[in-house]
Amino acid sequence: MHILVFGAGGVGGYYGARLAEAGYAVTFVARGRHARAMADHGLRVRSARGDATIARPTVVEDPGTLAAAPDVALVCVKLMHTEDAARRLAPLAAKGTAVCSLQNGVDRGEILARHCGQDALLDGTTQIGAAIAEPGVIQHTGTMADLTYGAPDGRAPSARMADRLQALDAALQETARRTGGFEARQSPDIRLDIWRKFTFLAPFAGLTARHRSPIGPLRDAPETRRELSQLVAETVAVGRAAGVALADDREAQVLSFVDGLPAEMKSSMLHDLEAGKPLELDWLTGAVVRLGARHGVATPANQVIRDALAAYKDG
Known part of the structure; x- marks a missing residue:
């Protein structure tokens, strides 16, 4: 399974690193000093739930350069950057990538749906204290790290998105077991x-x-x-x-x-x-x-x- 993490700050950097630690193919969309540090020196996570180092993370600035569409894109940017992320993810969604927000807020889905289409969306939420401590380093504060996800608005997803959701659930459950880095739960009412x-x-x-x-x-x-x-x-x-x-x-x-x-x-x-x-x-x-x-x-x-x-x- 190939997972795109759009935004490699505290949330995206933490969960993306855990998925990569468990052996999944993860591509980070990032820019600036943080992206350069990740590409040059790797991505490090400091956490009471176990430190992790991803020596050679795959980092891109433009997801449009990817040769193949990822299975799932986790949207982890700040809410004011949702419009830009949605526009840049739209071509991947058209090719079958499921788009799953882990952002704050309750109406980010309206923007994602406008660009990517409602049928491409999954949804999620997380409880975690994590931030960029310095370029290339994510600091997890405390031990709380809970990730919940599901089909938006309680609607039955399309067959393709149902398959994507089950594959994401399997990847997150396995990652949680193998790394001990978080708890994962698929919700019937996200x-x-x-x-x-x-x-x-x-x-x-x-x-x-x-x-x-x-x-x-x-x-x-x-x-x-x-x-x-x-x-x-x-x-x-x-x-x-x-x-x-x-x-x-x-x-x-x-x-x-x-x-x-x-x-x-x-x-x-x-x-x-x-x-x-x-x-x-x-x-x-x-x-x-x-x-x-x-x-x-x-x-x-x-x-x-x-x-x-x-x-x-x-x-």
Whole structure:
């Protein structure tokens, strides 16, 4: 099986390295210093679940140069780069490559479908803390590394995409067993899994970025805890209005999960804000506001955060 990893940052670099470690043919789409370091010196993963070194990873800047279409493309770029990735993957999708996003957000599939076609799509989500520590090196923080994937929107995939999904499942399950690097699960309702992550991630990212603070002080102070609770409630309400069967106690589940996080934990959006990088604001907090308007759900707390961070979204 040939797997294309589009975006070799924390998520793509980590899972792509694990697949290559298990012996699968992996091609990374990357550019800049990170791509050059990978090509010249290999790709290294530092992780409490076991370090890995891929001495000679296959790295390309343009997937259109590949001689044959990969079986599956894992889309791992930041959300603001989805349009570009979708355009560049479209010719491969036309040749039979399955396109599976592992990105944040809940509406990236609309862009991928527009360019690659709905019938080419699989979908996925991951829980992991990983980032580029230096060019050619991925640092995995902690031990959490969960990968969930399935057919989008609960629809039966075409025969070709069903075969691709089963092959991807087999590859990920074998890689998880052989490397111990992550847990893998094929989901019967991937949309629900994606929204379950989103109902935590969007409030967490927005709150920590707006206040430029790790989560500990924010969840402990009465004022910001109320803000967190309202952000979660709005996000869950939007999901339910969109037809997602979130649990009746989903709000309480999210707050309980937040209470179990390390006090010093920051969102990736806060890290990007502090580094002066573009933010996934329009795809997280902004998506809550946008989808709320679409489905008639008021989202005032999310609107406040979106407005407060709008000036910084382009870096």
